[in-house]
Amino acid sequence: MQKLLSLLALILTAFSYAQQVRHIETVNEAWYFHKGSLETPFNTDETVVWENVTIPHSWNTEDILDDEDGYYRGEGWYKKTLHVPQVYENQQVFLLFEAANQVTSLYVNGQTVGDDHIGGYTTFARDITSVLKADKNEIVVKVDNSHNDEIIPQAADFSFYGGIYRDVHLIITKPVHFEVANLGANAIFVRTPEVSETEAKVSIQSKLVRPKKGNYYVQQSLFDANNNLVKHVKSKSTFGKDTYSEFSIANPNLWSPESPYLYKLVSEIVDRKGVVYDKIENPVGFRWFSFDANKGFFINGKQTKLIGTCRHQDFYGKANAVSDEIHRNDMKLLKDMGSNFLRIAHYPQDPAILEMCNKLGFIATLEIPFVDKAAANEAGKQNSINMLKEAIRFNYNNPAIVAWNLGNETTMKAPESLGEDYVKHFKNTHEALAKTIKEEDKTRYSYTVFFREPAYQDKLGIRVTEIVGYNKYYGWYIEELEDIDKNLRDLVKRSLELDPDKPFILSEYGGGADPRLRTYNPTRFDFSVEYQFLLHKAYMKAILNIPEIVGANVWNYADFQVEHRKDAVPHINNKGLVSATREKKDAYYLYQALLKKTPFLAIASKGWTNRSGIEDSEGANIANQPITVVGNIEEVELFANGKSLGKQTFDFSTATFNVPFQQGQNLIEVVSEKDGVTLKDVAFIDFTLQPKNLKSETNPFKEIAINVGSYCYFIETDNMDYLWMPDKPYEKGSFGYVGGDFLRFKSSRRNNIGTDVSVKGTENDPIYQTQRIGIEAYKFDVPDGTYELSLLMAELKSKGENVMTISVNGKQIWNAINLKQTYGPDRGVTKRFLITVEEDKGINVEFNAKKGDTRLSGIKLRRVN
Ligand code: GCB
Ligand code: CA
Numbered sequence: 014m015q016k017l018l019s020l021l022a023l024i025l026t027a028f029s030y031a032q033q034v035r036h037i038e039t040v041n042e043a044w045y046f047h048k049g050s051l052e053t054p055f056n057t058d059e060t061v062v063w064e065n066v067t068i069p070h071s072w073n074t075e076d077i078l079d080d081e082d083g084y085y086r087g088e089g090w091y092k093k094t095l096h097v098p099q100v101y102e103n104q105q106v107f108l109l110f111e112a113a114n115q116v117t118s119l120y121v122n123g124q125t126v127g128d129d130h131i132g133g134y135t136t137f138a139r140d141i142t143s144v145l146k147a148d149k150n151e152i153v154v155k156v157d158n159s160h161n162d163e164i165i166p167q168a169a170d171f172s173f174y175g176g177i178y179r180d181v182h183l184i185i186t187k188p189v190h191f192e193v194a195n196l197g198a199n200a201i202f203v204r205t206p207e208v209s210e211t212e213a214k215v216s217i218q219s220k221l222v223r224p225k226k227g228n229y230y231v232q233q234s235l236f237d238a239n240n241n242l243v244k245h246v247k248s249k250s251t252f253g254k255d256t257y258s259e260f261s262i263a264n265p266n267l268w269s270p271e272s273p274y275l276y277k278l279v280s281e282i283v284d285r286k287g288v289v290y291d292k293i294e295n296p297v298g299f300r301w302f303s304f305d306a307n308k309g310f311f312i313n314g315k316q317t318k319l320i321g322t323c324r325h326q327d328f329y330g331k332a333n334a335v336s337d338e339i340h341r342n343d344m345k346l347l348k349d350m351g352s353n354f355l356r357i358a359h360y361p362q363d364p365a366i367l368e369m370c371n372k373l374g375f376i377a378t379l380e381i382p383f384v385d386k387a388a389a390n391e392a393g394k395q396n397s398i399n400m401l402k403e404a405i406r407f408n409y410n411n412p413a414i415v416a417w418n419l420g421n422e423t424t425m426k427a428p429e430s431l432g433e434d435y436v437k438h439f440k441n442t443h444e445a446l447a448k449t450i451k452e453e454d455k456t457r458y459s460y461t462v463f464f465r466e467p468a469y470q471d472k473l474g475i476r477v478t479e480i481v482g483y484n485k486y487y488g489w490y491i492e493e494l495e496d497i498d499k500n501l502r503d504l505v506k507r508s509l510e511l512d513p514d515k516p517f518i519l520s521e522y523g524g525g526a527d528p529r530l531r532t533y534n535p536t537r538f539d540f541s542v543e544y545q546f547l548l549h550k551a552y553m554k555a556i557l558n559i560p561e562i563v564g565a566n567v568w569n570y571a572d573f574q575v576e577h578r579k580d581a582v583p584h585i586n587n588k589g590l591v592s593a594t595r596e597k598k599d600a601y602y603l604y605q606a607l608l609k610k611t612p613f614l615a616i617a618s619k620g621w622t623n624r625s626g627i628e629d630s631e632g633a634n635i636a637n638q639p640i641t642v643v644g645n646i647e648e649v650e651l652f653a654n655g656k657s658l659g660k661q662t663f664d665f666s667t668a669t670f671n672v673p674f675q676q677g678q679n680l681i682e683v684v685s686e687k688d689g690v691t692l693k694d695v696a697f698i699d700f701t702l703q704p705k706n707l708k709s710e711t712n713p714f715k716e717i718a719i720n721v722g723s724y725c726y727f728i729e730t731d732n733m734d735y736l737w738m739p740d741k742p743y744e745k746g747s748f749g750y751v752g753g754d755f756l757r758f759k760s761s762r763r764n765n766i767g768t769d770v771s772v773k774g775t776e777n778d779p780i781y782q783t784q785r786i787g788i789e790a791y792k793f794d795v796p797d798g799t800y801e802l803s804l805l806m807a808e809l810k811s812k813g814e815n816v817m818t819i820s821v822n823g824k825q826i827w828n829a830i831n832l833k834q835t836y837g838p839d840r841g842v843t844k845r846f847l848i849t850v851e852e853d854k855g856i857n858v859e860f861n862a863k864k865g866d867t868r869l870s871g872i873k874l875r876r877v878n
Pocket of ligand 1: 169170171421422464484521568586588
């Protein structure tokens with residue numbers, strides 16, 4: 014029987030290939046683009062500038078580079094000549110847009126095709142057959158990303174970049190075909206109503222476009238992962254109705270995160286003689302799953318804690334025009350991290366993401382961009398419902414998806430503050446969306462994500478979904494790291510008191526880390542890689558210990574672009590476990606150690622290759638600094654420059670060694686044995702050993718740069734990794750500040766040191782964002798000689814007038830400077846002075862306030878002669 018089926022498969026495949034029943038190709042090349050508005054779509058005005066572009070494309074790629082807030086939101090026009098060869102005559106021709114942000118109008122050969130497509134994140138297709146000519150056709154696409162009160166998202170912590178930023182496809186079918194140009198551009202809906210280890214029932218709904226006359230059949234062929242035909246059924250199609258095919262198979266290979274076994278379903282339309290008219294393929298994964306508020310998530314009967322991240326479609330300098338290769342690479346990195354859960358946030362993403370979720374084994378949730386605020390009007394509600402329908406229908410056949418999420422932090426803009434009418438539409442929208450989910454898909458859960466207290470949502474009457482998620486930034490925006498476990502337990506309790514049967518997901522948690530900031534004194538909101546590491550360690554301890562946290566998603570997989578963000582890197586939200594160009598941060602390795610099932614060992618800070626420190630004591634010639642190792646084995650031995658520092662046992666997957674660094678290159682090796690297998694990781698670290706005594710003869714002073722007002726090292730990654738050291742109080746023989754205090758910026762968000770101002774005129778915001786206010790002096794006990802002294806200053810968010818005079822060893826070098834007046838507010842200023850040191854006086858830089866406060870952000874001293 015098996016043989017016969019295989020033979021049949023062979024014939025089937027050979028037959029359909031010969032027919033070329035459906036042709037699909039990308040139409041990404043040779044587009045012309047005009048940024049701005051045009052009067053008519055077929056503008057022949059020669060003064061209009063058209064730029065040659067390739068899709069994926071966005072007109073906002075440059076916006077990240079400047080110091081200013083805001084990005085272009087308006088119209089962009091695309092045009093191209095589409096060659097349609099003769100062979101396509103008497104066929105049906107479609108253009109499919111994976112997405113374009115956010116209102117798209119299509120014109121072909123001077124005619125409007127279909128309605129405008131509303132929404133920037135869902136896939137749509139248009140039938141262009143009737144307006145097509147043989148050979149050359151003029152395609153014009155208008156895309157508009159202006160703010161629109163009727164379209165979500167209304168507000169969010171990401172940028173609504175414009176353009177045709179995902180692939181465009183040309184699809185050619187026969188007049189008899191599976192539907193293409195519909196809501197969601199998908200014609201096959203695969204359901205597996207009953208699955209067990211011994212049997213799986215399959216039910217397939219197919220939508221056909223066909224003439225009333227004639228006998229047509231839908232053939233469904235299921236192939237296993239080795240391409241063996243497992244089942245073949247043929248169902249008669251009735252005009253005007255969907256065709257249903259049903260069958261079952263015995264002993265299915267089950268799909269799960271650990272073993273993401275996929276079958277392939279080939280759906281074909283045939284006539285009585287067996288002539289094939291159309292053919293499409295879909296993945297099938299056999300699994301059954303359930304959520305339980307107390308016991309957690311179960312897949313194929315097995316309890317599975319869901320741990321993973323959220324992800325945006327974003328890459329530094331590309332806006333949202335991200336290639337499939339980047340999408341797929343992201344999913345590989347997430348798999349290699351050991352995660353089994355993905356929150357596709359905050360909108361549907363590229364088909365490449367879901368393809369990889371299915372193939373690599375991710376449990377996924379998918380949402381529409383109902384973020385922060387509703388489009389609170391009738392049209393807004395309708396658009397939101399349509400978007401949700403498109404999202405569900407297009408993504409229906411992905412076994413990875415278990416829940417549809419209707420929105421994120423929809424109560425962010427406190428609804429009651431926006432008026433009664435707003436509240437009414439806001440509530441209606443929640444109810445309508447929750448209802449739509451269950452109408453569209455009875456096989457998955459409805460889900461929604463909040464950040465406010467459960468009681469608040471209760472008051473508004475929007476507890477409308479089966480699962481609830483909370484975004485909580487304990488240890489970052491609110492509360493302290495030490496209380497993460499307690500705060501999470503209390504939150505879960507409050508949620509379950511309100512809804513005892515509603516599974517709880519920690520849908521976001523995390524903290525920012527600028528890969529350029531490093532420290533041995535991590536503090537909340539310092540944006541150091543080290544604080545982020547500690548934060549995630551504390552979260553994971555709690556998450557793994559609280560059974561009612563069914564799943565958790567780190568915010569975020571990668572750093573992403575947000576125009577209005579003013580963190581350490583302007584326009585970047587850096588809560589990623591990897592950077593916006595995918596460099597791994599230390600916390601990424603921690604997750605690997607905690608989640609990977611295969612033996613794993615890594616030096617967590619191996620990415621920090623350029624370090625420095627002050628020698629432990631005068632003439633010691635070494636500086637001891639900690640190195641943290643992560644692993645999922647029992648113990649690890651560390652070798653520094655070939656010398657063993659002994660073994661350590663891992664505690665919650667981490668172990669810390671005190672490593673003596675010497676001047677120049679240091680080789681750090683870590684080694685573990687596990688079941689006869691040797692695990693190893695290495696790091697080459699360039700170390701600058703600063704003399705304890707600046708007059709040292711064995712290690713003469715050359716150069717030092719200090720990140721004043723900060724505990725953090727700062728690495729100028731765009732300037733040869735130039736390294737700034739943390740600040741310290743002055744000690745005799747050495748260097749340091751005298752007087753003053755950290756710049757502290759009190760706000761509800763942040764009671765730590767530094768400000769969150771985006772500093773103008775520099776990329777090195779963190780140096781300027783931390784300062785010493787009221788500083789009296791900065792001293793260096795250097796030997797006689799000629800020095801280059803650089804002072805870095807900025808007046809950030811300051812009030813009143815601040816005027817200071819700066820002198821070196823009693824001689825004025827800068828008189829009565831008013832930074833704000835001379836350079837403007839929030840601007841970074843660097844000035845370099847040539848200083849001669851004589852009579853063993855060292856360098857004493859004195860700051861005197863004439864009005865207000867003195868301030869200093871950074872100081873650099875280099876010996877010239
Ligand atoms: C949130 C939002 C997310 C933000 C994040 C943050 O709760 O859902 O869109 O980016 O916080 O980093 O503040
Ligand atoms: Ca500083």
